[in-house]
Amino acid sequence: xxxxxxxxxxxxxxxxENLVLxxxxxxxxxxxxxxxxxxxxxxxxxxxxxxxxQREQTSGRLNASLDKSSGRSxxxxxxxxxxxxxxxxxxxxxxxxxxxxxxxxSLSVIP
Amino acid sequence: xxxxxxHPSRVICKSGTSVKIECRSLDFQATTMxxxxxxxxxxxxxxxxxxEGSKATYEQGVEKDKFLINHAxxxxxxxxxxxxHPEDSSFxxxxxxxxxxxxxxxxxxxxxxxxxx
Numbered sequence: 001x002x003x004x005x006x007x008x009x010x011x012x013x014x015x016x017e018n019l020v021l022x023x024x025x026x027x028x029x030x031x032x033x034x035x036x037x038x039x040x041x042x043x044x045x046x047x048x049x050x051x052x053x054q055r056e057q058t059s060g061r062l063n064a065s066l067d068k069s070s071g072r073s074x075x076x077x078x079x080x081x082x083x084x085x086x087x088x089x090x091x092x093x094x095x096x097x098x099x100x101x102x103x104x105x106s107l108s109v110i111p
Numbered sequence: 112x113x114x115x116x117x118h119p120s121r122v123i124c125k126s127g128t129s130v131k132i133e134c135r136s137l138d139f140q141a142t143t144m145x146x147x148x149x150x151x152x153x154x155x156x157x158x159x160x161x162x163e164g165s166k167a168t169y170e171q172g173v174e175k176d177k178f179l180i181n182h183a184x185x186x187x188x189x190x191x192x193x194x195x196h197p198e199d200s201s202f203x204x205x206x207x208x209x210x211x212x213x214x215x216x217x218x219x220x221x222x223x224x225x226x227x228x
Contacts, residue, residue: 034216043117043204043221044155089154091217099145099206099217101154 002027002094004102012108013080021075021105023090028068031093035064035075038087038104047088048075080109114138115207117220124195125228132190132223134205140185141207145217146178149202161188195227 007022023033032051036044048057048064050073056065063076073090087104094100114137124130134144142163147155159180160168167180177199179191188207192199204222208215 032216036219041202041222041224044206044219046216046218049216091155093217098157098160100157101147103154 002030002092002098002100004090004092004100006088006090006102006105008105009103010106010108012110014110015080015082017080017109018076018078019080019107021077021088021090021107023073023075023102025071025073025092025100027094028071029094030068033064033066033073034091034093034099035062035073036089036091038089040087044089077107080107082109082111085109115205115218115220117205117223119223120221121224121226123226123228126196128195130192130195130225132192132203132205132225134188134190134207134220136186136207136218139207141188142185144182144188144205144207146180146188146190147204147206149204149222155204158190192225195225197227200225200227 003026005024013019030052034049035047038044050057050066061078066073085108087106089101089104091099091101116135116137118133144161146158148158149155157170158173161180161182163182163185169175182188202222202224206217206219
């Protein structure tokens, strides 16, 4: 059974710092891995999608990597801003066309 | 980009009533849609997979008679919470696959906050 974990559960950093969020999954048989952002009481915004054959994806200040064999993904945020404060969720799409979400990392960027 | 519209965004209902939540794909056809539930400070839990023209597939522990799903067209799936109870209060989110195959991204609605009094 696929299980997804995220570390840390919460993170508070001063503005301008670079930071890394971690996601681990137990079954390497995945189609893709997607990182989302969720603001309080809101839906999900897709940030980056990494296919199983890819190693990383970049969008602006965000870079996501995927090491399928070790069951790990990282989301790197450069030069963090207060507007980056949100909960970040990783989700793996399994071979059975299901998406399993991690518990999320709550990020707070302090001005 | 692909947009998924979910309606209503908030709803308050009394115990015993039914509530319908709509999920629409606005600029693409979605043969498959997914319904999730999110409790406070927890992650999203898949409730069911909605397939156009056929019965939904429910996850273990989800009552299909309580959470009725209808996917009557390629752009609309509905979730009806029947005989709502305060413990059904939660955040419900739908998503739709923007294409065919396992490599296509999922697009999410903005969610519906259900409060049952």
